[in-house]
Every structure is written in C-alpha cells, then in structure tokens.
Amino acid sequence: MAGMITEIQRFSLNDGPGIRTTVFLKGCNxxxxxxxxxxxxxxxxxxxYYENNCIGCYKCVTVCPSKAHKRIGGGHRYFPKLCITCGKCADICYASAMVMSGMVMETGAIMREILQDKAYYAGSGGGLTISGGEVFCQLPLAMELVTACGREDVPVAVETNLAFPFDYMQPLIQKLQLVMCDLKLMDGGLHKKYTGADNALIVDNIHRLSACGVPFIVRTPLVPGITDTEQNISSIAEFLQGLSGLQYYELLNFNPLGASKYKSLGKPNPFQDVRPLPEKRVQELAALAGKAGVPVRCE
Ligand code: SF4
Ligand code: SF4
Incomplete structure (x- = not known):
C-alpha cells in the first residue's frame, strides 16, 4: 500500500523511548x-519557496512546465498560483530554495528505511514512531507498518490527536508499545476555536485508552496566552488523576520553528512573533500540574 509521507527521520531521540525512526505522515483532521x-x-x-536560499541560477525557469518561475529585471520571481506541484523545480534546485513536501511511498520502501536501524532499537528500547500530520488519517498504511514491524519485533509508538471514534482506532492502538496524545485545552469552546475540533471525543478517548491497557503519555503544547493558563494546566492534570496506563503528563514549550515554513508556503502565521515561555514559567506550570498527583515532565 502507498501513503503520503512528508519525512522519515532516523535516530530520533524525542519521539518516544530509545532510539527511533519517525515516519511523518501527511494530512491532519x-x-x-x-x-x-x-x-x-x-x-x-x-x-x-525559501527565497533567501535562491542563488539566481534560473534552472527552475527552464524546467517549469507552467511558467511559475520567471526571470524579471535580472532577478528570479516565483508565482505560486501558477504552480501545478509537479516537483521539477525542487528536483533541480540545488540551493534548496524550492522544496517539495509530500512523497508517495509504498509500505515496503518505508520498511526498508525503518529496518536499517533495527539493531539500535533493540539496544535502546526504541523502535518506530508514526507521527504526522495525523496517523489515523492514513490508518490502512499505519496498520500495514505496524503489522510489518510486528513480524520484525520492532515496537511501534504513535503521536496522535485521538480525534476519531475509538472503535475505529482500537485495532491499531492495541498493537502499540506507546500512544503519545495531545490534550491542548480542557475548555471545549476554546479547543474548538483554536484547533477546529471539539474536545469531547478526545477526552472520552483518553478514558477509553486508559481502560484498554496500552501505555500512554498526554501532552499539552504551551502556547502563550492560549494553553498556558494555570486554569487550563491544572484542569488537564486533575482530569488525568488516577488514569491507569498514564506514563506521565508532558508540557511542551512553544515551538517557533514553524515560522519559516509558513512563509515558504505563503500561509499566514498568526503566531509569527510569539516566543517560547521562560524556563522558570514552564517549571512553575509543571509544579502546578504535579499538585494533582500525576507525574509531569517538560520539554
Ligand atoms: S533553481 Fe532554485 S536557486 Fe535557481 S533560480 Fe530557481 S529557485 Fe533560485
Ligand atoms: S513544482 Fe510548480 S513551480 Fe515547480 S516546476 Fe512544477 S509547476 Fe513549476
């Protein structure tokens, strides 16, 4: 089976236990x-299009079938509305000014990448992590990968938003080493406003995940002014109190690294001037969450 992948990252150390290969699927709900x-x-x-990388070689002007690249006034100009995403400019742009996101890969080809580091997984307690995007948007592919990894004794973890009916997710979940899921906001209205999705299903699914016996981690990205309020963090921690299978609650400081990607895709970025919280504030929020009696970690 073929799937749409953005990246395969080897030797990941932050996507679950041990040394891992992380497969990033494309597409999120x-x-x-x-x-x-x-x-x-x-x-x-x-x-x-990473404009600052462009060295003005004009190779893209030659290969583009839709004339989205032009030489104007002694400089290179890119017209994204004309692009048909054929990828020819990205193939030829050695300056990495044009970069394609998204490649179709068969399960067999993905497995060949994963198995290159099999020896490291065994020694470190690592394995495969399927991330995204959202893993359950490509469930048939994920299931094939998990089955193939099972034959090779490679443990699999997933990073998921859990925003699907549990019965749909369960056949995959019960084969996993670990589930890493997000609970961003406890307030349903705010969750809908900032993520586009209701959190009632996610909250219910965390209960059902706990009941099915697969180890799991719940994470909250600390977005200044939105998810980092004391009320939000303490209500999530209180909700997690006593859930069996919970390894720990993790607070992830705001990651500003997406800013250049928004610009390169021509998408508006409402958080372009937002910076991570000071470490002291992250520790204060972790201590607050810890009062609910759940183990807490920060990244
Ligand atoms: S191929 Fe790349 S570096 Fe060359 S002009 Fe086009 S975008 Fe710029
Ligand atoms: S990906 Fe778009 S801009 Fe690049 S060569 Fe193809 S049509 Fe032209």
Missing amino acids: MECLWCHNPETISTNREIH
Whole structure:
C-alpha cells in the first residue's frame, strides 16, 4: 500500500523511548492555529519557496512546465498560483530554495528505511514512531507498518490527536508499545476555536485508552496566552488523576520553528512573533500540574 509521507527521520531521540525512526505522515483532521509543521496539514503535495536560499541560477525557469518561475529585471520571481506541484523545480534546485513536501511511498520502501536501524532499537528500547500530520488519517498504511514491524519485533509508538471514534482506532492502538496524545485545552469552546475540533471525543478517548491497557503519555503544547493558563494546566492534570496506563503528563514549550515554513508556503502565521515561555514559567506550570498527583515532565 502507498501513503503520503512528508519525512522519515532516523535516530530520533524525542519521539518516544530509545532510539527511533519517525515516519511523518501527511494530512491532519485538525488545524491548530499554532501548528509548527504546517506542511503536514494538507494531504496534497506542496511546494515551499525559501527565497533567501535562491542563488539566481534560473534552472527552475527552464524546467517549469507552467511558467511559475520567471526571470524579471535580472532577478528570479516565483508565482505560486501558477504552480501545478509537479516537483521539477525542487528536483533541480540545488540551493534548496524550492522544496517539495509530500512523497508517495509504498509500505515496503518505508520498511526498508525503518529496518536499517533495527539493531539500535533493540539496544535502546526504541523502535518506530508514526507521527504526522495525523496517523489515523492514513490508518490502512499505519496498520500495514505496524503489522510489518510486528513480524520484525520492532515496537511501534504513535503521536496522535485521538480525534476519531475509538472503535475505529482500537485495532491499531492495541498493537502499540506507546500512544503519545495531545490534550491542548480542557475548555471545549476554546479547543474548538483554536484547533477546529471539539474536545469531547478526545477526552472520552483518553478514558477509553486508559481502560484498554496500552501505555500512554498526554501532552499539552504551551502556547502563550492560549494553553498556558494555570486554569487550563491544572484542569488537564486533575482530569488525568488516577488514569491507569498514564506514563506521565508532558508540557511542551512553544515551538517557533514553524515560522519559516509558513512563509515558504505563503500561509499566514498568526503566531509569527510569539516566543517560547521562560524556563522558570514552564517549571512553575509543571509544579502546578504535579499538585494533582500525576507525574509531569517538560520539554
Ligand atoms: S533553481 Fe532554485 S536557486 Fe535557481 S533560480 Fe530557481 S529557485 Fe533560485
Ligand atoms: S513544482 Fe512544477 S509547476 Fe510548480 S513551480 Fe515547480 S516546476 Fe513549476
């Protein structure tokens, strides 16, 4: 089976236990306003233009079938509305000014990448992490990967928003080493406003995840002024109190690294001037969450 992938990252150390290979799937059913991987939201291929990398070689002008690249006034100009995402300019642009997000890969080809580091997984307690985008948007592919990894004794974890009916997700979930899921906001109205999705299903799914016995981690990205309020963090921590299978509650400081990606895709970025919280504030919020009696970690 073929799937749409944005990236395969080897030797990941922050996507679950041990040394891991992380496969980033393309396509997500939520649209969080602060997403730091905006290229993983759409299921379609997308072209990034990193203008500062352009060295004016004009090779793209020669290969582009839709005349989206032009030589004007002694300089290179790109017209994204003309682009048909054929990828020819990205293939030829050695300066990495034109970069394609999205490649179609078969399960077998993905597995060949994953198995290159099999020896490291065994020694470190690592394995495969399927991330995104959203893993359950490409469930048949994810299931094939999990089954193939099972045959090779490679444990699999997923990063998911859990915003799907639990019965749809359960056949995959019960084969996993670990589920890493987000609960961004406890207030349903705010969750809908900032992510486009209701959180009632997610909250219910965390209960059901706990009941099915698969270890899990719940994470909250700390978005200044939105998710980092004391009320939000303490209500999530109180909700997690006593849930069996919860390994820990993790607070992830705001990641501003998506800003250049928004610009390269020509998408508006409402968080372009937002910076991570000071470390002291992250520690204060972690201490607050810890009062609910759940183990807390920060990244
Ligand atoms: S191929 Fe790349 S570096 Fe050359 S002109 Fe086009 S965008 Fe610029
Ligand atoms: S992806 Fe294809 S159509 Fe789009 S700008 Fe590049 S060469 Fe032109």
